[in-house]
Amino acid sequence: xxxxxxxxxxxxxxxxxxxxxxxxxxxxxxxxxxxxxxxxxxxxxxxxxxxxxxxxxxxxxxxxxxxxxxxxxxxxxxxxxxxxxxxxxxxxxxxxxxxxxxxxxxxxxxxxxxxxxxxxxxxxxxxxxxxxxxxxxxxxxxxxxxxxxxxxxxxxxxxxxxxxxxxxxxxxxxxxxxxxxxxxxxxxxxxxxxxxxxxxxxxxxxxxxxxxxxxxxxxxxxxxxxxxxxxxxxxxxxxxxxxxxxxxxxxxxxxxxxxxxxxxxxxxxxxxxxxxxxxxxxxxxxxxxxxxxxxxxxxxxxxxxxxxxxxxxxxxxxxxxxxxxxxxxxxxxxxxxxxxxxxxxxxxxxxxxxxxxxxxxxxxxxxxxxxxxxxxxxxx
Amino acid sequence: xxxxxxxxxxxxxxxxxxxxxxxxxxxxxxxxxxxxxxxxxxxxxxxxxxxxxxxxxxxxxxxxxxxxxxxxxxxxxxxxxxxxxxxxxxxxxxxxxxxxxxxxxxxxxxxxxxxxxxxxxxxxxxxxxxxxxxxxxxxxxxxxxxxxxxxxxxxxxxxxxxxxxxxxxxxxxxxxxxxxxxxxxxxxxxxxxxxxxxxxxxxxxxxxxxxxxxxxxxxxxxxxxxxxxxxxxxxxxxxxxxxxxxxxxxxxxxxxxxxxxxx
Numbered sequence: 001x002x003x004x005x006x007x008x009x010x011x012x013x014x015x016x017x018x019x020x021x022x023x024x025x026x027x028x029x030x031x032x033x034x035x036x037x038x039x040x041x042x043x044x045x046x047x048x049x050x051x052x053x054x055x056x057x058x059x060x061x062x063x064x065x066x067x068x069x070x071x072x073x074x075x076x077x078x079x080x081x082x083x084x085x086x087x088x089x090x091x092x093x094x095x096x097x098x099x100x101x102x103x104x105x106x107x108x109x110x111x112x113x114x115x116x117x118x119x120x121x122x123x124x125x126x127x128x129x130x131x132x133x134x135x136x137x138x139x140x141x142x143x144x145x146x147x148x149x150x151x152x153x154x155x156x157x158x159x160x161x162x163x164x165x166x167x168x169x170x171x172x173x174x175x176x177x178x179x180x181x182x183x184x185x186x187x188x189x190x191x192x193x194x195x196x197x198x199x200x201x202x203x204x205x206x207x208x209x210x211x212x213x214x215x216x217x218x219x220x221x222x223x224x225x226x227x228x229x230x231x232x233x234x235x236x237x238x239x240x241x242x243x244x245x246x247x248x249x250x251x252x253x254x255x256x257x258x259x260x261x262x263x264x265x266x267x268x269x270x271x272x273x274x275x276x277x278x279x280x281x282x283x284x285x286x287x288x289x290x291x292x293x294x295x296x297x298x299x300x301x302x303x304x305x306x307x308x309x310x311x312x313x314x315x316x317x318x319x320x321x322x323x324x325x326x327x328x329x330x331x332x333x334x335x336x337x338x339x340x341x342x343x344x345x346x347x348x349x350x351x352x353x354x355x356x357x358x359x360x361x362x363x364x365x366x367x368x369x370x371x372x373x374x375x376x377x378x379x380x
Numbered sequence: 381x382x383x384x385x386x387x388x389x390x391x392x393x394x395x396x397x398x399x400x401x402x403x404x405x406x407x408x409x410x411x412x413x414x415x416x417x418x419x420x421x422x423x424x425x426x427x428x429x430x431x432x433x434x435x436x437x438x439x440x441x442x443x444x445x446x447x448x449x450x451x452x453x454x455x456x457x458x459x460x461x462x463x464x465x466x467x468x469x470x471x472x473x474x475x476x477x478x479x480x481x482x483x484x485x486x487x488x489x490x491x492x493x494x495x496x497x498x499x500x501x502x503x504x505x506x507x508x509x510x511x512x513x514x515x516x517x518x519x520x521x522x523x524x525x526x527x528x529x530x531x532x533x534x535x536x537x538x539x540x541x542x543x544x545x546x547x548x549x550x551x552x553x554x555x556x557x558x559x560x561x562x563x564x565x566x567x568x569x570x571x572x573x574x575x576x577x578x579x580x581x582x583x584x585x586x587x588x589x590x591x592x593x594x595x596x597x598x599x600x601x602x603x604x605x606x607x608x609x610x611x612x613x614x615x616x617x618x619x620x621x622x623x624x625x626x627x628x629x630x631x632x633x634x635x636x637x638x639x640x641x642x643x
Contacts, residue, residue, distance in 0.1 A: 052548055086549055088544060091541070092542045092546070093545075096563050
């Protein structure tokens with residue numbers, strides 16, 4: 001847990017504050033995104049947590065190992081920083097040290113023994129999907145994406161409860177950024193850190209955040225809420241502009257296909273005979289149906305008019321499915337896929353092509369309307 | 381993809397320029413020294429003015445080897461003392477609180493550097509008298525600036541993001557200095573030491589003016605007496621020494637370079 005209580009920062013010689021009377025709480029195990037235009041004090045706010053910058057007024061509390069909330073301003077900054085993971089956009093790996101030594105920075109400061117540091121580094125490197133022999137390499141031998149993974153691993157090395165991430169994926173190309181974001185979200189499911197994450201990219205904020213804290217120039221808090229609520233109900237004109245005119249579309253990023261799909265869809269078995277299949281399709285009022293084989297494996301689809309008056313087995317009339325959607329895909333990506341192939345509905349499958357459900361554009365539409373309604377109820 | 385660093389593998393990777401780099405300069409210098417010995421020293425007639433100064437085949441060339449030793453001592457002592465003072469000074473002016481003065485300090489040192497070395501020697505001779513110690517002091521003073529400047533520059537050139545990461549992870553200022561800033565600035569710092577040492581080889585020749593000995597003695601004796609042989613022996617050996625010092629320190633420097641990121 002991280003708690004900001006009426007925190008104000010005025011830099012020496014400045015008349016207006018960089019952060020103005022900021023209060024919010026990040027619950028344990030959640031990612032809170034600080035987002036806003038440049039000059040909104042988001043980085044300043046973050047750096048006050050590990051006291052790279054000291055607050056002028058107010059207090060910041062961090063949950064410590066003993067389960068107490070302690071005011072960071074009353075702690076020794078060196079000890080405080082060693083207990084908080086710190087990851088920055090420029091990574092700042094030490095070029096003269098191996099990956100092992102880089103990851104081991106904080107553990108070494110905490111006097112862990114060598115074997116323990118090595119084991120922890122191995123664990124982290126494999127968590128980051130990188131080969132163990134990377135440990136002996138130097139940072140300049142790695143690509144940008146690999147370096148950033150090491151940066152994240154280094155931040156997590158001493159298993160801190162709280163992590164600060166300053167635009168950690170900002171300097172990486174869009175494709176790799178997307179991969180790293182997904183990897184990190186998956187990782188966060190396991191490690192459940194309390195994370196304060198700074199970005200200027202509202203899309204990243206919506207994707208990564210459990211909570212979003214939108215700041216305006218001069219460090220004013222405009223809205224602190226979940227991504228869904230911010231998109232459904234921007235608090236004011238500023239937030240509305242900041243999240244963009246396409247905020248309805250952005251909400252599609254928040255839901256996954258498995259949340260809205262029909263998980264009990266009308267399917268045909270490859271071994272069914274044609275007459276029976278036609279009867280089934282008439283009964284279900286569908287013009288075509290997907291066909292699965294053993295173990296629910298997708299084989300293709302058949303059209304009702306192709307089957308009419310024919311005899312034999314369903315799998316003699318199969319057409320290959322032009323596309324499928326993987327479990328875990330966001331509604332936005334799913335919709336985009338469906339618009340491309342012009343299918344009314346598409347199978348949702350896992351990595352082995354096993355069918356888990358069907359999704360169509362109506363379901364997506366309905367989901368958006370429902371989420372708006374739901375958050376309205378919540379608000380009342 | 382691990383590099384195989386066994387001797388034979390390294391030998392195979394050697395390029396032509398590596399070989400030239402390692403061999404050409406020492407061989408050239410050996411040839412020059414042999415030429416000096418054969419053409420300038422062995423032909424000295426016993427009992428001549430040159431034999432008095434340099435020695436001859438019959439009485440040996442102890443004067444020459446002594447002068448080389450004196451010269452080496454002048455450079456070694458003055459450079460070591462300069463390192464001992466300049467490196468801490470260079471570090472100091474990058475510390476918070478002193479940073480504002482670093483421009484001032486380097487400015488003053490720069491002015492000192494632009495005063496001709498002969499003038500510095502003359503001034504300190506007036507203060508400390510003649511001899512080895514005065515020469516050492518002047519050489520020391522002269523070697524300070526390149527080392528101070530390069531130490532400070534090296535530290536200031538360390539990527540601020542690296543320092544921020546180190547601070548953010550809870551390193552103390554001292555740990556940052558010893559574990560991050562110094563190792564990363566070392567190549568630049570060492571380049572300053574190399575510059576200072578090479579300059580000192582030449583400047584030490586002037587030490588002869590104030591009776592500090594060294595190879596310069598032959599030159600300043602040879603000039604008024606118009607003895608080309610004396611001048612040449614002194615001048616060529618000083619040049620050889622300067623080239624060798626530079627070459628040796630270059631090789632040391634290559635060894636010491638840490639793997640640095642290009643990104």
